Amino acid sequence: MPxxxxxxxxxxxxxxxxxxxxxxxxxxxxxxVQGVVALCGGACMCATCHVYVDPKWLARLExxxxxxxxxxxxxxxxxxxxxxxxxxQITADLDGLQVTVPQRQGQ
Amino acid sequence: MPIEAASVPRSPIISSILIVGGGQAGAQAIDTLRxxxxxxxxxxxxxxxQLPYQRPPLSKKYLSGExxxxxxxxxxxxxxxxxxxxxxxxxxxxxxxxxxxxxELADGERLVYDRLLLCLGAxxxxxxxxxxxxxxxxYLRGLADVxxxxxxxxxxxxxxxxxxxxxxxxxxxxxxxxxxEVTVLEMADRIMNRVVAPVVSExxxxxxxxxxxxxxxxxxxVRFEGSGRVERVVCAxxxxxxxxxxxxxxxxxxxxxxxxxxxxxxxxxxxxDEYCRTSxxxxxAAGDCTNHPSLRFGRRVRLESVDNAYEQAKTAALCLLDxxxxxxxxxxxxxxxxxxxxLIVGLSQDFDAxxxxxxxxxxxxxxxxxxxxxxxAVEAVNHSKDYMAARKLIAERALLxxxxxxxxxxxxxxxx
Numbered sequence: 001m002p003x004x005x006x007x008x009x010x011x012x013x014x015x016x017x018x019x020x021x022x023x024x025x026x027x028x029x030x031x032x033v034q035g036v037v038a039l040c041g042g043a044c045m046c047a048t049c050h051v052y053v054d055p056k057w058l059a060r061l062e063x064x065x066x067x068x069x070x071x072x073x074x075x076x077x078x079x080x081x082x083x084x085x086x087x088x089q090i091t092a093d094l095d096g097l098q099v100t101v102p103q104r105q106g107q
Numbered sequence: 108m109p110i111e112a113a114s115v116p117r118s119p120i121i122s123s124i125l126i127v128g129g130g131q132a133g134a135q136a137i138d139t140l141r142x143x144x145x146x147x148x149x150x151x152x153x154x155x156x157q158l159p160y161q162r163p164p165l166s167k168k169y170l171s172g173e174x175x176x177x178x179x180x181x182x183x184x185x186x187x188x189x190x191x192x193x194x195x196x197x198x199x200x201x202x203x204x205x206x207x208x209x210x211e212l213a214d215g216e217r218l219v220y221d222r223l224l225l226c227l228g229a230x231x232x233x234x235x236x237x238x239x240x241x242x243x244x245x246y247l248r249g250l251a252d253v254x255x256x257x258x259x260x261x262x263x264x265x266x267x268x269x270x271x272x273x274x275x276x277x278x279x280x281x282x283x284x285x286x287x288e289v290t291v292l293e294m295a296d297r298i299m300n301r302v303v304a305p306v307v308s309e310x311x312x313x314x315x316x317x318x319x320x321x322x323x324x325x326x327x328x329v330r331f332e333g334s335g336r337v338e339r340v341v342c343a344x345x346x347x348x349x350x351x352x353x354x355x356x357x358x359x360x361x362x363x364x365x366x367x368x369x370x371x372x373x374x375x376x377x378x379x380d381e382y383c384r385t386s387x388x389x390x391x392a393a394g395d396c397t398n399h400p401s402l403r404f405g406r407r408v409r410l411e412s413v414d415n416a417y418e419q420a421k422t423a424a425l426c427l428l429d430x431x432x433x434x435x436x437x438x439x440x441x442x443x444x445x446x447x448x449x450l451i452v453g454l455s456q457d458f459d460a461x462x463x464x465x466x467x468x469x470x471x472x473x474x475x476x477x478x479x480x481x482x483x484a485v486e487a488v489n490h491s492k493d494y495m496a497a498r499k500l501i502a503e504r505a506l507l508x509x510x511x512x513x514x515x516x517x518x519x520x521x522x523x
Contacts, residue, residue: 026178032186034142039413041161041179042168045441045448046414067448074495 002095006051008034009103018090024099025049025085035101042086044068047075048105049085054098061088076104121221122147124427125210127200127365128226129153131161131416132394132423134181136224139424141190149192150218152210155249156197158184163413166247166277167443170257171285176250203369205387222389224423225366225377227396229359229411234269238331244353247278259352262286267340267350269328271298273442274356276311280444282354283320290321290348292340294357297324302440302451303486304474310467310488311444318445359411361396374398376409381433383423391427393419402435403502404454404483410438437501439494450494453484453501464493465515473497475519480506485519496520 001017006028008014014034018027028036028049037048044067053061058081064072068087072078085099124140126133129151137151153159160179168174187194195212202211203223210218231246233239245256260266266282268275271293283289291298297308298315312322327343331353340348361376372378372386376398383391383399394416401408415438422434439452447470458476465472473493476484481504485497496519500507511522 022178030180030183030186032138032182032189037417039417040441041163043163043441043443045443045450070491074491074498 002090002092002097004028004090004094005096005098006033007098007100009101010034018094020090020092022090023086024051024088024090024094024097027090028085028101033101035103035105036085037105038086040086044071044084044087046106047071047084050075050078050102050105051083051085052079052100052102053081053083054100055081057094057097060093076102076106121427123150123219123221124148124224125150125152125218125220125222126224126226127152127210128228128394128396129155129157129159129196130226130228130394131159131181131413132226132228132420133224134159135417135420136226136393136424137187137190137192138182139421140427141192143424143428143430145424145428147221149190150195150220151187151192152195152198152200152212152218154197154199155251157250158182158187158194158196160250161413162248165250165253166274167281169250170247170253170260170278170281172257179250200365203365205369205371205390208389220389222391222427224383224427225385225390225392225396226394226416226420227362227365227377227392229361229395231355232358232360234328234355234357236328236330238333238337241331241333241337242335243333243337243351244331244355246355247274248359256352256354260285260287263288264351265349266290267292267348267353269340269353269355270294270357271322271324272302272356272358273299273440275354276315276444277442278354278356279315279320280318283315283318284445289319290323291315292326292328292342292348293322293324294327295324298322302455303449304455304461304476306463306467306472307449307474307486307488310472311447311449314445314447359395361398361409363396366390366392366396381422381435382426382431383419383434384426391423393423399434401438401454402433403437403504404457408438408454412438412440414439437498439498448489448491450487450491451484452487452494452497453482455484455486458483460509462509462512464512464519465490473519475507475512477507477509477512480509482507493519 006014016031040046199213332339367373377392462475471489473487487494511517
């Protein structure tokens with residue numbers, strides 16, 4: 001299983017084993033990563049699973065689709081490396097991915 | 108800004124918290140209690156056997172088979188073990204003795220608590236007309252409801268959905284996506300009549316029809332017919348609708364028996380204050396089961412909403428930990444049907460004017476509700492920008508300029 005490293009809102013580091021076939025949001029939530037709220041459960045409707053992806057990894061992810069772009073505008077402090085973790089599928093290539101969970105979700 | 112409660116009495120150290128109900132609110136309360144330092148005994152009683160899971164996909168990707176059950180879980184079992192949560196799943200709480208601070212389970216076991224948090228949720232309103240108990244008439248609320256529906260969802264199966272609300276329409280869209288022949292029977296003169304403006308109803312009716320779903324309004328179901336299993340749905344106007352499967356989504360009722368039988372104040376939900384405290388000082392309640400004050404709108408509400416369950420659970424947990432912060436949220440809701448995203452923020456029951464922004468023909472528009480010049484609610488169809496702006500404007504009680512508001516060239520956030 002690919003290992004993913006999260007930096008939680010308090011600054012804590014959490015390394016999880018993310019099962020293939022899940023989304024990054026699902027893997028984070030099931031493992032209790034702090035700050036990944038995901039109210040809508042992956043429907044791209046709430047922007048509360050917002051994360052910042054380590055810029056080195058951005059190009060290795062599938063690009064954002066229009067729907068995600070729209071919802072990201074509603075996220076708390078979106079940046080160039082913002083993603084909704086529900087839109088990122090876990091694949092073997094993501095072993096070692098580093099993401100940071102924002103201080104807040106929603107507004 | 109949340110309001111600090113000077114008036115809330117300081118509670119003594121509590122050694123055990125019992126949560127009844129393993130839905131969104133129950134799961135979130137566990138999370139907040141442990142993260143915020145509660146070290147005592149924590150027990151979760153849930154009448155469903157599964158670990159706490161999210162319900163919204165049940166009418167969508169889970170029903171369609173695109174999502175497996177393990178993906179619905181909020182947390183792995185390891186999380187509950189790690190956080191020392193005693194799980195009593197598949198156990199129904201049948202009696203609450205508030206004086207003795209005890210909850211009795213269906214198997215007779217009695218659990219004693221210092222504090223109790225009721226996250227009882229809501230259950231589907233059930234039809235009582237003749238034939239309503241026939242096999243093939245289904246409701247969709249929990250995981251266990253899904254497999255019997257899925258088994259009947261074969262391509263070309265004739266599905267009749269009773270009720271054109273969120274659940275009915277989302278389910279209709281999913282069944283159609285799976286190749287079924289789908290008819291929605293709505294009692295009112297338009298779908299989603301209680302939650303959206305007529306123009307939004309019309310838009311969604313058009314979308315459904317465009318995908319081949321029959322949307323029939325002014326249809327009051329009077330009986331179901333069939334020999335041993337539902338075959339037909341009969342309406343008051345005499346129309347008969349052939350059905351291999353019926354799915355009923357005609358609203359939900361707060362689950363309050365446990366609370367009301369124990370003498371807690373209940374009135375369309377368990378009555379709580381803005382700290383989620385019930386009429387018993389040791390008992391709190393959160394989520395769909397509560398009748399609670401909306402500070403923003405100055406009246407009591409009962410909401411069926413994931414966000415409300417999540418936020419009230421945090422409120423209850425913090426109050427239990429003697430760090431009270433009032434629940435003061437602008438409600439919001441969502442629904443996705445086919446490729447349409449409907450986001451609703453605020454409460455639209457009391458307004459003076461509805462303003463349409465944009466053109467439904469472009470598939471992206473919003474309806475703004477004004478009370479005087481104050482924005483009180485927005486329904487945004489494929490328009491996340493207006494939704495985002497509305498959340499802030501409604502919370503801030505912003506006064507809008509109606510002329511700018513009606514001009515789609517001016518952004519909603521600048522319509523002040």
